[in-house]
Amino acid sequence: xxxxxxxxxxxxxxxxxxxxxxxxxxxxxxxxxxxxxxxxxxxxxxxxxxxxxxxxxxxxxxxxxxxxxxxxxxxxxxxxxxxxxxxxxxxxxxxxxxxxxxxxxxxxxxxxxxxxxxxxxxxxxxxxxxxxxxxxxxxxxxxxxxxxxxxxxxxxxxxxxxxxxxxxxxxxxxxxxxxxxxxxxxxxxxxxxxxxxxxxxxxxxxxxxxxxxxxxxxxxxxxxxxxxxxxxxxxxxxxxxxxxxxxxxxxxxxxxxxxxxxxxxxxxxxxxxxxxxxxxxxxxxxxxxxxxxxxxxxxxxxxxxxxxxxxxxxxxxxxxxxxxx
Amino acid sequence: xxxxxxxxxxxxxxxxxxxxxxxxxxxxxxxxxxxxxxxxxxxxxxxxxxxxxxxxxxxxxxxxxxxxxxxxxxxxxxxxxxxxxxxxxxxxxxxxxxxxxxxxxxxxxxxxxxxxxxxxxxxxxxxxxxxxxxxxxxxxxxxxxxxxxxxxxxxxxxxxxxxxxxxxxxxxxxxxxxxxxxxxxxxxxxxxxxxxxxxxxxxxxxxxxxxxxxxxxxxxxxxxxxxxxxxxxxxxxxxxxxxxxxxxxxxxxxxxxxxxxxxxxxxxxxxxxxxxxxxxxxxxxxxxxxxxxxxxxxxxxxxxxxxxxxxxxxxxx
Numbered sequence: 001x002x003x004x005x006x007x008x009x010x011x012x013x014x015x016x017x018x019x020x021x022x023x024x025x026x027x028x029x030x031x032x033x034x035x036x037x038x039x040x041x042x043x044x045x046x047x048x049x050x051x052x053x054x055x056x057x058x059x060x061x062x063x064x065x066x067x068x069x070x071x072x073x074x075x076x077x078x079x080x081x082x083x084x085x086x087x088x089x090x091x092x093x094x095x096x097x098x099x100x101x102x103x104x105x106x107x108x109x110x111x112x113x114x115x116x117x118x119x120x121x122x123x124x125x126x127x128x129x130x131x132x133x134x135x136x137x138x139x140x141x142x143x144x145x146x147x148x149x150x151x152x153x154x155x156x157x158x159x160x161x162x163x164x165x166x167x168x169x170x171x172x173x174x175x176x177x178x179x180x181x182x183x184x185x186x187x188x189x190x191x192x193x194x195x196x197x198x199x200x201x202x203x204x205x206x207x208x209x210x211x212x213x214x215x216x217x218x219x220x221x222x223x224x225x226x227x228x229x230x231x232x233x234x235x236x237x238x239x240x241x242x243x244x245x246x247x248x249x250x251x252x253x254x255x256x257x258x259x260x261x262x263x264x265x266x267x268x269x270x271x272x273x274x275x276x277x278x279x280x281x282x283x284x285x286x287x288x289x290x291x292x293x294x295x296x297x298x299x300x301x302x303x304x305x306x307x308x309x310x311x312x313x314x315x316x317x318x319x320x321x322x323x324x325x
Numbered sequence: 326x327x328x329x330x331x332x333x334x335x336x337x338x339x340x341x342x343x344x345x346x347x348x349x350x351x352x353x354x355x356x357x358x359x360x361x362x363x364x365x366x367x368x369x370x371x372x373x374x375x376x377x378x379x380x381x382x383x384x385x386x387x388x389x390x391x392x393x394x395x396x397x398x399x400x401x402x403x404x405x406x407x408x409x410x411x412x413x414x415x416x417x418x419x420x421x422x423x424x425x426x427x428x429x430x431x432x433x434x435x436x437x438x439x440x441x442x443x444x445x446x447x448x449x450x451x452x453x454x455x456x457x458x459x460x461x462x463x464x465x466x467x468x469x470x471x472x473x474x475x476x477x478x479x480x481x482x483x484x485x486x487x488x489x490x491x492x493x494x495x496x497x498x499x500x501x502x503x504x505x506x507x508x509x510x511x512x513x514x515x516x517x518x519x520x521x522x523x524x525x526x527x528x529x530x531x532x533x534x535x536x537x538x539x540x541x542x543x544x545x546x547x548x549x550x551x552x553x554x555x556x557x558x559x560x561x562x563x564x565x566x567x568x569x570x571x572x573x574x575x576x577x578x579x580x581x582x583x584x585x586x587x588x589x590x591x592x593x594x595x596x597x598x599x600x601x602x603x604x605x606x607x608x609x610x611x612x613x614x615x616x617x618x619x620x621x622x623x624x625x626x627x628x629x630x631x632x633x634x635x636x637x638x639x640x641x642x
């Protein structure tokens with residue numbers, strides 16, 4: 001088991017390197033980033049000087065190696081636009097993105113579970129049909145459109161909710177100010193609610209369909225028949241025998257969803273003017289802020305790969321039959 | 326036939342049909358149609374998709390107005406608004422520049438359909454070939470292709486798309502390229518897994534014994550036998566790609582400003598939302614939703630019909 005984890009962690013590092021290399025090459029393929037940081041009327045000499053100052057005059061492989069060595073030392077370079085360490089710029093925004101991602105993840109898990117189990121136990125009934133039709137619709141809506149509709153309905157027409165904005169919760173928590181975090185909590189949730197629901201509807205729908213089929217699959221197994229035959233009531237059969245075993249495929253998919261949610265979060269941030277990394281990366285790419293783009297990509301892909309790793313490990317943990325070698 | 330009509334008392338229900346029906350020859354299309362009619366929803370889905378496809382193909386004939394004609398006096402007209410002569414001016418309203426929403430919707434179908442099909446065709450084709458090659462040849466080639474797939478999986482797609490489209494610039498073909506690259510991994514993984522099973526079969530051995538080249542074995546012998554799950558995934562995938570295209574257009578990436586797309590219409594609706602111009606946001610979103618839901622329903626049916634094994638595997642669901 002330990003060997004497996006170590007190998008997976010090493011593989012993670014290799015994969016993240018691949019991601020950085022790909023990012024690095026593509027951002028440089030688009031031409032010299034220097035022109036974004038000098039005036040339009042700069043002379044050739046000025047341009048060359050700026051290029052040298054920013055370090056873009058060095059051969060590409062040297063620039064990349066430099067980046068990797070500095071990264072290993074924990075130095076991600078200085079953002080060209082903000083003129084502060086790139087890591088700080090990304091971490092300034094990361095808590096907001098995490099709030100939305102974690103909130104969406106929790107919501108989609110908590111809601112999808114009862115829906116999936118209910119639909120499976122009532123298979124073929126009206127309840128099942130309605131729930132699954134709803135899931136099908138939910139899976140076919142763009143999350144940002146749902147966000148727009150929420151704004152239109154709950155914020156503009158009914159005036160129940162704020163149109164956009166954000167009250168930090170994770171950030172004061174990370175800075176050690178638990179009191180501020182707690183006093184922010186009610187407002188933070190109020191602002192989080194609409195974006196969070198918009199982001200998670202797709203996952204709720206997808207997960208409840210998956211949970212339904214996982215439970216149905218288990219209900220077909222011999223041990224469920226045995227449990228019923230020995231006279232257990234339906235509740236005990238479900239709780240003790242069916243759902244426990246259905247959890248194995250479900251948990252894997254849920255953890256994978258976390259990574260998937262991140263994609264939706266970046267678009268949804270735009271709808272609600274949410275101060276997360278999505279918008280930041282967008283601007284950084286269009287300004288060719290190389291250190292900032294690289295840092296954001298490294299951090300996001302670690303999150304991504306991390307979620308997938310957790311999924312794999314959970315799999316082995318929940319099902320002792322699966323030996324991880 | 327008469328023998329079968331005789332009442333047979335209390336015969337236990339069996340999944341195996343009676344012998345005389347078992348041999349009733351039915352063509353693939355006959356079976357497909359009857360299974361589709363039995364499931365009901367797919368028929369509605371096909372009907373709606375045909376409608377959208379017609380819009381896409383005959384947009385210039387079907388759209389009531391030029392989708393890019395700016396009529397500033399007609400700006401932000403609500404749906405079903407009439408002009409002074411009492412004629413219906415716009416069915417679904419106009420946007421902030423006075424452009425007709427219905428006409429833009431009809432033209433928008435073009436991009437969604439074209440990009441959806443082209444990106445899946447490109448990504449699916451490339452992924453299938455790469456997966457087939459990896460699975461069949463094995464060794465270093467396999468390692469190289471599958472590590473590439475791992476790297477891509479670690480790359481949040483939206484980041485990749487933002488990056489590539491900012492760098493490549495706008496253009497429908499760039500959009501197809503980027504969305505296609507986003508899809509190949511799924512196909513490659515499945516094609517590889519299926520190839521690993523098929524290449525050990527006797528029929529492959531037989532073809533090899535006949536002296537067929539490796540390429541011929543891969544493309545003519547193995548490929549037809551691994552296509553079914555890939556086709557099922559492709560049908561869901563078109564839906565997914567249409568959603569992704571809408572997201573990217575919403576972010577202002579990919580398609581030039583003057584080309585009407587559903588995603589870009591939603592992006593433009595944002596500024597008018599606080600003024601209560603609901604029609605600008607509602608209709609493009611509904612168009613996306615109905616198109617995607619139809620494709621998903623069709624995909625569901627296709628999976629059950631072609632390859633019920635995939636049910637619950639998480640693919641496309």
